Amino acid sequence: MPDSSNAKLKSNAINMFDNTVVGIASTAPAYSLAVSFGSLIVIVGFMSPAVLLINFLPILGIACAFYYMNKYYGPSAGGIYTWVGGGLNPHLGYMAGWAIIAADVLQLISGSIPVGTYTLDLFDPSLANDTLLVSLISAAWFVLVSLIVIRGIEITIKFQWVLLLIEYVALIVFAAIALYHAYALNVPGSSHISWSWFIFHGNFATFASATTIAVFFYWGVDSITNLGEESKDAATNPGWAGIWATVGLLVIFMIVALSIQALLPAKVIAEHQADILNYVATRLVPYPWNDIMILCVMSSTLATLETSLLPTARVTLEMARDKVFPKAFARVHNTWKTPWLGTAIIGLISLIGIFLLNLSSGVGHFLDSALNNAGIMVAYYYGITGIACAWYMRRNLRNWSTIILGFIFPLLSGMYLLIVGAEVLIESGFTSSLPALLSFVIGIPIMIYYAIKEKDWFKRPLKQLPRIDIKKFSEDPIEYQKEIEQMNPKPNV
Template structure:
């Protein structure tokens, strides 16, 4: 479809302003991935599964994601649409698969934002407690939720005022958090003595068995989740190639940071300490630098989480705007702010839905466990979404694979291998979790529960798709996609 025009043929929607460069895309992607938060609170979960093979898990996870990202870069250049995979999968694999891809992405985005809102509340109150302000406990659900709501309001306001300004805030927050965590890891290298650094930590043969390798790789892949947000602002980028470069740069930077941090933690912490979430970056900082270190670490986690939420809101709002243009959602979702040029309705509604989930979790205590369980098991959904995206790239460009070898690799072989690998990983982990227990229980640690939840997210999209197709009669299901932009001419040798 033409950018800025709904597929229904109604009045055109105002177009985005093109103001973003590759640098802005890198910031958006890194903020969404939030590697410092993954190191701070996620490394322990991976360590409990992978042990000393954590660096190998990150390397194995980065390979298929990098392979798929090359295909995404080409898709963004040839079909620059802020709906990203929701649009690209429809072109290649049909509207039903495309719709479920978009549905899953929106659902996981909302669930993550509700979870991250709770994190901002916990980090804020924990930071106040470290500073001696103990009027409210970081363990008080109501106080945590209300504090998270305040942060959510500030994040929405920042996102509405423009992506360029939001990336300036994100750069500051990410920079501070990266400096703090990097300092802690460097100290871990200098003062740690739990184990000497070993090359075996980077070997895929370091895993005790194949199932552990697969599970650790999927969990590591989940920690890369968010790199594709660089593509959500393709319609606001001065060059359609900028998002592709930004996504790949963000993946490479994140991979290096994960390897660096995992190696430092393995060197400084004993296995039982490493696998304990309470012995993460905050307690390590406390060990090295006392209360000041713990306070700095909590501040780093808070800043990185706020930047992550901001990036998630930006990406989610643009996806729902694209759905509004296609008639999948109402046209009100497409409205841009007259002064700031941002998707005001989509941004506010995405945030309101996330807040609603947080409040529901507060009212019905067990629902909070469901949200946390979905976030913890979303690696399956991430693997499936990225896998389908890789396959969509190959199908889209299948008629162009007989040209240059580079094209055959970038949009053919590599996305195919990466996509198939991620689909298999997601499927095998679902099978592993399901067979790990002999009964289904409403428990965030029950393997069958952790398998049913992500599958339920997808299944709920089926009746929504049927209603959208046959009651709303969305153009997304009935009108063919617009032709791809022409392939760029090959650059003459020596030019």
Template structure:
């Protein structure tokens, strides 16, 4: 599920041109320097999940470790980023599907929106009928996707290309990002590449042995997708020219890569991988946003109906219905922003700002929650303290630096959507939601908790009350 959430084929297909515009040939370096702090955030999720098994994940953890208002901001950041992603995720699904039939149709925004919306609705139905079906579908879709990327990526590296000659500088990039602001812009796009692995945390209430499996799955997801990203991005550098990828109508990079390795059939196989990846990540993103809204509704920080699960399928049906409705409206209005490429650029950067917020807060929350134990051993100091804190500082840097450099449209989408969260937060805080009360149980690891950096598990567990505010344990 973590691999499906990061959606390597989708991320490469939809975002490579955006990353190349920001980092050029040094895109692999941007991915590397983002992967290191991102792994620190994955360690934070791993340890916070041991203390609190909660579908809201960072929403609950940050609220209990730092402050309820910051917890709500964390949850809201995920909600708005996931909702915006429904557009940026569905567009490539439509575009790549249409590319099988007509190159001109693939660049038609309305056609891409229409086909993408159909794929999105099918995925919403699968998410509604239960996590077990979703999980089984992910095994098939993500398995095929990974095999295709590994085979074609390695084959492309062996084949080589005429566009550029490999250089080890591609992996480090020092002095080639255009200063601090250039590095921050490239790293923000790279953060979008990785985003989605944390769906395992939102599935914790539905996962067996979740205190171990949810966090461990996220760690494996970050490492796995990083390897795939590096292999394919280097291959793309070798095969496709920078001018082609940064033009007004850049060719589908994975289709070009596939046709280079296996002319004719290779391009179609890569399109299949992208479509499967996009469908998979739409599923996992729907899971993230609906589980977060479910937890928020259960805590009455949004209307309580969001916190009710379907009597038969035990999935948050109302949250799903609202997200689907809002997303369909965004599908229609997104065409006002211009071409598919422009929509993707604005969406990727806006989502990058939003995920930087809740990742930074989670990285800080784990240090606060484990403050009494962080210096008990060297492994705790590294994996519960230094690494997550470095990840939090890095994410905060990306947010602040990019807020000063990104265009107004992106800032309006990214920050404006976050600002909307002030309304429900103020309303439910003023109306006495228990979530905001000062006596709320804090997230505080003590010496009685087993917190060895590799194998320990907390003894704490949440208390869920009643059939309407619980989720089925299926996977």
């Protein structure tokens, strides 16, 4: 198979709509709702819309950070790794990149297992308890997704469009049917949407635990940041796509959450938290139409597997280009223009994890804790990105929109996520947070090794924007705006 080291990925391959699809699909709305909405109800009851709405704001703040860093620092396959490492601190940037890799591999393993179960549920539910068969089916789906990602960014995006269409249509249709049952038919146990659902009243520890799940709901929008090298209008499209994807996610999450709560009592949702979407489908439509929801969750899960591979392969590609990761990950296919070898290596590691986990007795506990651990890691690298954006933009606060959306909003969002992540880490305890802690511990000696080997990369001066002249800005903002545009270095696209 032809390849070359340090080659470029395919440029101008995807537009803003494609980027937005990747951002929404990366969060896997149906999968997130299926595996974690019940857990959210157990923690906060019918206040789940309040938690989702409140945590939408810091995630939107981080999406704004993505926009400003992508526009003014410059697009990069490394995304957060590049921006934090080059704009704030190389060691923090390296660990942010490592956290992305660790969280995505955790997601690839934990997310692959349900695909096998869902597939068998469609054809013969009695086989869903056969762990070996589930492992084989999960592995087969995972290999297919990996091959699509390796084959090229265009075919990957087309696959995402199909999966997202299935997912959104199914979720909206079932949500509409649920609301019809609650409002028109007044089925037993149903209720009408209440304003109290949008108000949180509880202690901080409870809120922090719920926030970790809410962050998991929105996690994945950052996948867009790693596609800058392959995007059209790369300085702006990925950033805008991240903002639009975040808003789109809020809409679909709120619609589905409100419809489920209107249809079912909190106790029933909690009792069926492991498979709440499938349970809702069986309550609304007869067999075999209820299987559409299984197909919906399957498509969502496949989408998130694909979009977990995409950023991981590109972060490791950029790290390998910087010579702070094994050089094999820097190989790009001459024809397909994808980091094929890095994708294959990550896929192989995940495949081994799928079999080891699925054939062990601790699979249930692992899947339960995977969500919490992924949330902790995401809170770290999202949080540090918000702070990095504020630090990078501090010298270039050209107007009120930049001050608010490029400095204050990302800074507060980043601090919020870091505080909540720390609180959850403390409240969860050592055992439950072990995967997240181990991920960081494993990454530290690797970082130290490369810090010694590649001193120049770790000691290079930070990239900075030119400082704004406040006096000139206040005297003639419009004219000075033109000067700023000429001063600012254009990003390398």
